[in-house]
Amino acid sequence: MTIQFNDETFRDDYTFTNSERAIKRFPFPFHEDSYMYSVNMEQHQGGPEGSIYEKRFDVDEHYISEMKDRALVLDEDPLRCQSLPHMTLAGWDLLELIMVSKSEDYPDLFELHRDGNNWHWINKPLGIEQKFVFMDESTLPYGPMEYITRQTQGDFALLDQRDENLWMDAGTVTTQADWSLDFDIGMNFFEWHAPVPLAAEMGVFKRALKFLLNIQQGMPARRLNWTMTVNPLLDTSPENYHKWGVQKTTLTPENVGQKQYLRVELQTFFRLPRSNGMVFPIRCYLISLEDLVTIPKWGRRLHRVIRDVPEELATYKGFIDNRPLIVDYLSKFDDGAPTSDGVWPD
Amino acid sequence: MSTFKFPPSITSRPVYGTLEPRSGKHHLMIADAEGAEALFDLVEKDPDLIAHAHIMYFPAADDTGYAEKLKAFSPSKLYVGPSYSAAVPRLRRILQDAHMGLQVYLAGTEGLMGQAMSEATNAGIPHTAIQTEHRGSVARRMQCVHCKGITENVVTDPFTCSHCGLNLFVRDHYSRRIAAFQGVCVDAEDPGNVPPKRELYS
Numbered sequence A: 001m002t003i004q005f006n007d008e009t010f011r012d013d014y015t016f017t018n019s020e021r022a023i024k025r026f027p028f029p030f031h032e033d034s035y036m037y038s039v040n041m042e043q044h045q046g047g048p049e050g051s052i053y054e055k056r057f058d059v060d061e062h063y064i065s066e067m068k069d070r071a072l073v074l075d076e077d078p079l080r081c082q083s084l085p086h087m088t089l090a091g092w093d094l095l096e097l098i099m100v101s102k103s104e105d106y107p108d109l110f111e112l113h114r115d116g117n118n119w120h121w122i123n124k125p126l127g128i129e130q131k132f133v134f135m136d137e138s139t140l141p142y143g144p145m146e147y148i149t150r151q152t153q154g155d156f157a158l159l160d161q162r163d164e165n166l167w168m169d170a171g172t173v174t175t176q177a178d179w180s181l182d183f184d185i186g187m188n189f190f191e192w193h194a195p196v197p198l199a200a201e202m203g204v205f206k207r208a209l210k211f212l213l214n215i216q217q218g219m220p221a222r223r224l225n226w227t228m229t230v231n232p233l234l235d236t237s238p239e240n241y242h243k244w245g246v247q248k249t250t251l252t253p254e255n256v257g258q259k260q261y262l263r264v265e266l267q268t269f270f271r272l273p274r275s276n277g278m279v280f281p282i283r284c285y286l287i288s289l290e291d292l293v294t295i296p297k298w299g300r301r302l303h304r305v306i307r308d309v310p311e312e313l314a315t316y317k318g319f320i321d322n323r324p325l326i327v328d329y330l331s332k333f334d335d336g337a338p339t340s341d342g343v344w345p346d
Numbered sequence B: 001m002s003t004f005k006f007p008p009s010i011t012s013r014p015v016y017g018t019l020e021p022r023s024g025k026h027h028l029m030i031a032d033a034e035g036a037e038a039l040f041d042l043v044e045k046d047p048d049l050i051a052h053a054h055i056m057y058f059p060a061a062d063d064t065g066y067a068e069k070l071k072a073f074s075p076s077k078l079y080v081g082p083s084y085s086a087a088v089p090r091l092r093r094i095l096q097d098a099h100m101g102l103q104v105y106l107a108g109t110e111g112l113m114g115q116a117m118s119e120a121t122n123a124g125i126p127h128t129a130i131q132t133e134h135r136g137s138v139a140r141r142m143q144c145v146h147c148k149g150i151t152e153n154v155v156t157d158p159f160t161c162s163h164c165g166l167n168l169f170v171r172d173h174y175s176r177r178i179a180a181f182q183g184v185c186v187d188a189e190d191p192g193n194v195p196p197k198r199e200l201y202s
Helices: A020-024 A063-076 A085-105 A144-149 A204-213 A241-250 A296-308 A311-316 A323-331 B035-045 B047-052 B066-072 B084-096 B110-122
Strands: A081-083 A110-115 A118-123 A128-133 A155-162 A165-172 A221-230 A260-271 A278-288 B026-032 B053-058 B077-080 B102-108 B131-134 B140-144 B150-154 B167-175 B180-185
Touching (some): A081 A085, A081 A144, A085 A110, A085 A144, A085 A278, A144 A155, A165 A204, A260 A323, B026 B035, B026 B110, B035 B047, B035 B053, B035 B066, B047 B053, B053 B084, B066 B077, B084 B110, B102 B110, B140 B167, B150 B180
Parallel strands (some): B053 B077, B102 B131
Antiparallel strands (some): A081 A165, A110 A118, A118 A128, A260 A278, B140 B150, B167 B180
């Protein structure tokens, strides 16, 4: 498989685009015509060929440009990547997991040669070649977590497991749906989810935590989450909200199809071998409404979901003010025909 | 009475209790302003505590005699300081010498309790082992999520960040590590449209 990498931006002039292939493999998150929270976990053991579920860490046409965007964010705000002192071992676990997975899953793009603790990593798309000593921080230009997450799409939360809870004690977070690593670092599972409306009352977090605490090595799990973003802006951080928030007011009936994006997170969960911690990669996929409705089933269904989603959720996800515009646009692609079960296109 | 019953909120928001005497060799009590009243009640429950109590107290500017009354209890050690921040090096030094069996009691404003708790947990005391009792002002210690600056004694929502000047709304989302609530720009989507300030819990 060869990937043609896009040269594109996720800010300022927003030249981000999805190819036809990217549209077809987009992780549409709604398996029915309505949405409510659930513990929608499943095993992350591959998926249909070419789908975003196939590999452990999906690499797609946006890879190089996303990594450039991450570097820009980290230059501006180093607090987006932090690790509490006891998390270094988990950082090495993560580096190993990603290097091994990527070199096995994409041998034409990544190579890892290991001779004892002397490792040689080759990342062809980013033009990186690094010889280093595994578990010796002084041989890498960054700490292990930062080093590898600067080369891997998606945000990463590294979780420590103790007292029957998960603690967000490290992470690299530059493509987040409006939460702050700097503020939430050190919190437990219930604390960092505290601002999410309705879900706690539904018992969602208790059940999710129970599931996550029992994840074993080699048995990763996954789920999807979603929100709406105006413009293909990866860095929808609270830190910069005073700068990007105003973009939400730029939607018009004429431009909503191009400017309004469905933002889907593929969240995966892997047990880490040495630290017994967990890594929680949160991979963001963006698609404009205009591209999304080229799949007729998705257009019909998204119209129904957005129209009917409870007000609290639309507020929390930040699109309550734009909902009428979005629903109005999508309604043109909903002929009222029934939709088939499941997320895949017909 | 200087007590305030906080309405139920989200799980990251601290909840405070009532100080209860616990057995221990040493008792570190840290309080500001009307937090002194919680210490009076604590000592009343177990007068023997006071002989092993180390009290750090920060009176309000208009202190009406709390400091004097604490002194009259003759605790093992009493420090009356001008501000919590001035006393941080002293507190760190005291925590360095802390042994198993130290009981920590915090009373007063949320900002005082949160910061002292952060020091105590950094010294290795689990936050769940520290007792807290809110008394006095409902003012909050707020972190601006944008510039990261801390604004002390916030009593209105929204408020103005004392560092970057943005108008921020007051969230209940709380970080024990930072010992502050989160403030987020209130007029990001409509610059200049700042709702009128309301007293917290009014």
